[in-house]
Amino acid sequence: MTVNVSERPRAVHGGERPVRSRDPGWRIVAEQECRDLWVSGRGPVLVFAFSVLLSVMTYLAGTNQVLNFLEQREAVNLTLQVAVAVGVLVTLVVSADAISGERERGTLESLLLTPVSRRAIVMGKLVAALSLWLATFLVSVPYVWVLGRGVSIVGPAILLGLLVGTLLAVALSALGLLISALSSSNKVSLAVCFFLLLALFAPTQLPGGGPKGWFGDMLVRLNPVGAALRYLTAVVVNGHDWTRDLSYLVSPLVTAVLAGGALVIAGSRIVRLHGGVSGE
Amino acid sequence: MAGVSLEVVRLTKRYGPRTAVEELSFTAHRGEVVGLLGANGAGKTTTIRLLTTVLQPTSGAFSVAGVPFTRPAEIRRRVGVLPESAGYPGHQSGSDYLRYHARLFGLGRPEAARVAGRLLADVGLEERASSRISTYSRGMRQRLGIARALVNAPPVVFLDEPTLGLDPAGQRQVLGIVRDIAVRRGTTVILSTHALPDVEEVCTRVLILDKGRVLISGTVGEVTATVAAQRYGQLRVPIELVSPARRALAGVAGLTVEAPDERPDVLRISLPAGVGGEQDHPERGMNLALRAVLNADVPVLSFEVEGARLSDAFLTMTGDGVR
Amino acid sequence: MLVLTGLLVAAIAPVGLAGSAAAAPSRLPGTVEVTLDQSQIETVVGQVLTVESRIVNSGQAPTDRLVAHVNVVSLNGVYVDLEDWSAEVTQAASPLAPGNSRTLSWKLHAVNAGSFDVYVVVLPAGSASAGATPLVVSPPVHVTVAGRRTLTAAGSLPVAIIMPTLLGLLAATGRYRLRRRG
Numbered sequence: 001m002t003v004n005v006s007e008r009p010r011a012v013h014g015g016e017r018p019v020r021s022r023d024p025g026w027r028i029v030a031e032q033e034c035r036d037l038w039v040s041g042r043g044p045v046l047v048f049a050f051s052v053l054l055s056v057m058t059y060l061a062g063t064n065q066v067l068n069f070l071e072q073r074e075a076v077n078l079t080l081q082v083a084v085a086v087g088v089l090v091t092l093v094v095s096a097d098a099i100s101g102e103r104e105r106g107t108l109e110s111l112l113l114t115p116v117s118r119r120a121i122v123m124g125k126l127v128a129a130l131s132l133w134l135a136t137f138l139v140s141v142p143y144v145w146v147l148g149r150g151v152s153i154v155g156p157a158i159l160l161g162l163l164v165g166t167l168l169a170v171a172l173s174a175l176g177l178l179i180s181a182l183s184s185s186n187k188v189s190l191a192v193c194f195f196l197l198l199a200l201f202a203p204t205q206l207p208g209g210g211p212k213g214w215f216g217d218m219l220v221r222l223n224p225v226g227a228a229l230r231y232l233t234a235v236v237v238n239g240h241d242w243t244r245d246l247s248y249l250v251s252p253l254v255t256a257v258l259a260g261g262a263l264v265i266a267g268s269r270i271v272r273l274h275g276g277v278s279g280e
Numbered sequence: 281m282a283g284v285s286l287e288v289v290r291l292t293k294r295y296g297p298r299t300a301v302e303e304l305s306f307t308a309h310r311g312e313v314v315g316l317l318g319a320n321g322a323g324k325t326t327t328i329r330l331l332t333t334v335l336q337p338t339s340g341a342f343s344v345a346g347v348p349f350t351r352p353a354e355i356r357r358r359v360g361v362l363p364e365s366a367g368y369p370g371h372q373s374g375s376d377y378l379r380y381h382a383r384l385f386g387l388g389r390p391e392a393a394r395v396a397g398r399l400l401a402d403v404g405l406e407e408r409a410s411s412r413i414s415t416y417s418r419g420m421r422q423r424l425g426i427a428r429a430l431v432n433a434p435p436v437v438f439l440d441e442p443t444l445g446l447d448p449a450g451q452r453q454v455l456g457i458v459r460d461i462a463v464r465r466g467t468t469v470i471l472s473t474h475a476l477p478d479v480e481e482v483c484t485r486v487l488i489l490d491k492g493r494v495l496i497s498g499t500v501g502e503v504t505a506t507v508a509a510q511r512y513g514q515l516r517v518p519i520e521l522v523s524p525a526r527r528a529l530a531g532v533a534g535l536t537v538e539a540p541d542e543r544p545d546v547l548r549i550s551l552p553a554g555v556g557g558e559q560d561h562p563e564r565g566m567n568l569a570l571r572a573v574l575n576a577d578v579p580v581l582s583f584e585v586e587g588a589r590l591s592d593a594f595l596t597m598t599g600d601g602v603r
Numbered sequence: 604m605l606v607l608t609g610l611l612v613a614a615i616a617p618v619g620l621a622g623s624a625a626a627a628p629s630r631l632p633g634t635v636e637v638t639l640d641q642s643q644i645e646t647v648v649g650q651v652l653t654v655e656s657r658i659v660n661s662g663q664a665p666t667d668r669l670v671a672h673v674n675v676v677s678l679n680g681v682y683v684d685l686e687d688w689s690a691e692v693t694q695a696a697s698p699l700a701p702g703n704s705r706t707l708s709w710k711l712h713a714v715n716a717g718s719f720d721v722y723v724v725v726l727p728a729g730s731a732s733a734g735a736t737p738l739v740v741s742p743p744v745h746v747t748v749a750g751r752r753t754l755t756a757a758g759s760l761p762v763a764i765i766m767p768t769l770l771g772l773l774a775a776t777g778r779y780r781l782r783r784r785g
Contacts, residue, residue: 055764110363241690
């Protein structure tokens with residue numbers, strides 16, 4: 001077979017310039033990553049599996065003859081918490097693979113060889129990971145509506161669920177990307193992220209809500225996941241005004257700002273060809 | 281002389297006590313194909329990664345197409361690279377992959393699609409443009425990688441082991457593309473390879489690296505001549521006429537003749553310079569040897585000269601400690 | 604003579620009148636009264652009710668800081684957790700001058716179906732009233748909460764079926780297209 005590399009009709013230096021894109025680099029990366037997740041990846045299968053889970057939960061709640069007003073609110077709260085948990089989990093897993101996975105698959109070097117800055121690459125991957133959280137949340141909306149329409153909680157539950165979940169998703173996705181960039185291998189990155197998830201979610205499942213008193217409350221407030229879920233419960237189940245327990249959202253907000261900030265500031269330094277602390 | 285497209289001055293890269301590249305200096309001009317040779321660990325890939333801004337140098341300077349190394353994003357706009365261990369996203373099609381990278385280099389959507397289509401046709405992947413990369417053969421992936429390296433029409437292209445793992449037909453295809461890039465586009469190609477015949481075939485200049493330093497540089501002819509490796513000739517004659525051939529060669533002063541046990545019909549002739557009174561012209565000695573055999577009415581079935589090739593010079597430079 | 608009698612009556616009458624008020628509650632200095640704006644409420648479970656209580660200082664001396672507390676009592680044995688009905692069951696009010704009044708609003712969530720009485724208790728002298736001044740209680744508001752089952756299997760079935768079906772179809776279509784591309 002004869003192959004010819006033809007002369008490019010338009011020279012880069014001098015002559016007619018090619019039409020340049022105004023799209024920022026992070027957006028191009030985000031678009032492609034989203035395509036990889038949603039068109040050729042596992043995204044649709046994940047949300048399908050999640051919807052099956054929610055359907056079972058909702059149907060069981062619907063067939064429960066003794067479900068009273070409060071328990072219906074608890075059902076709404078549980079749906080939101082499951083949506084947040086699943087959304088944050090898949091977002092974190094995708095983030096954990098984002099840099100270390102590309103490194104191991106050998107596709108990171110090609111990305112680093114483009115004029116797009118490393119910071120923009122990381123931002124694009126963050127946005128793509130967050131699309132998983134948004135999709136998970138959107139899937140949960142009809143279920144929240146069905147469960148909550150009789151107890152006057154649908155609007156606040158959806159809005160606050162979106163706020164709280166987005167804060168957590170940004171925080172954990174940024175952390176996941178940092179861990180992925182710094183890990184020496186993809187296995188290490190995924191293991192550390194799973195451990196992080198376990199450490200954050202496990203205390204929320206303690207019987208009785210965990211230690212009581214000021215110390216217990218402090219522990220809850222320090223844990224961004226625990227604090228966020230406590231806030232949701234206070235508003236959705238206990239009927240508190242949404243401003244009353246806003247202090248619980250401090251740790252998710254601080255985590256999101258710190259992790260996101262670290263990613264923006266250090267992104268260009270930590271996204272390297274080789275992983276590990278001393279890698280380059 | 282064509283303009284300078286790549287200038288490297290005392291480029292050094294250290295990892296703690298280990299030096300990967302040391303005081304590397306060279307220049308490449310427009311349209312040249314420069315071969316980077318060296319054993320494993322000689323610093324070829326590190327050199328390419330430094331020049332393409334993937335790694336930061338410890339010291340030294342370089343400029344690519346007139347852009348100094350202090351502007352890495354600008355340099356990346358002006359280079360195309362086929363990394364040695366390039367991976368490809370298996371779930372993307374070849375067309376999607378090229379369009380994505382074209383957009384990363386700043387092309388708009390329609391232009392990116394057009395460039396991707398053209399490059400795929402250029403490297404012979406037009407019919408498989410919509411197929412997933414996971415279904416591509418190794419050779420197809422290498423061609424896709426070369427297409428990706430050309431997506432921004434760069435003045436300088438770095439190809440790290442482009443023929444690695446390819447069958448002879450695939451190697452020929454890739455080398456054809458490399459030649460086209462340099463000749464028809466006037467692109468400077470920096471080619472890192474172990475395949476010395478490839479270098480002899482396409483490279484206009486050669487740099488031999490060892491432990492991060494340049495041992496020798498020049499054209500292929502200059503390098504092989506400079507090293508002055510011992511020359512040998514392998515002469516094959518009909519097996520029943522080996523003895524008359526030996527007697528004929530014995531009459532040529534200065535030749536040493538051996539008959540390898542495994543090949544009784546082959547005579548191995550060492551040709552030191554100066555045979556037949558011709559200083560520094562071993563090929564004249566070879567001519568005298570041939571004439572002697574032919575005059576003895578011994579047919580020559582095949583004749584091959586060793587030691588006049590780049591591979592011999594390379595092995596001499598890197599193998600026996602000659603510097 | 605008549606003038607003297609009138610003066611005597613004017614001097615004695617307030618004492619006599621004060622005596623009769625004590626029999627049917629007497630008005631002490633700093634006395635408060637509390638009333639609610641409604642006497643009957645009918646609602647459905649899940650609804651939010653607002654009850655307003657009016658605290659009046661009907662005495663002749665200013666009150667101390669007042670503490671008001673709302674209570675919900677079940678009349679048919681349904682367990683009532685006050686925290687579920689209202690997040691704010693206690694409110695404080697600043698001291699009231701004689702003749703002044705203050706209105707406190709109470710938001711209650713009808714979380715249980717059944718028959719209930721809602722009333723407000725006021726501690727007229729604040730924390731200083733412990734063991735001394737009797738509590739002031741409002742008349743109750745009788746609240747009837749009708750039950751309503753808003754979540755049924757039939758109501759949840761459409762969403763439970765449609766969502767996974769739609770998403771499953773989307774996922775399958777995507778996989779099929781990918782496989783065809785090859």
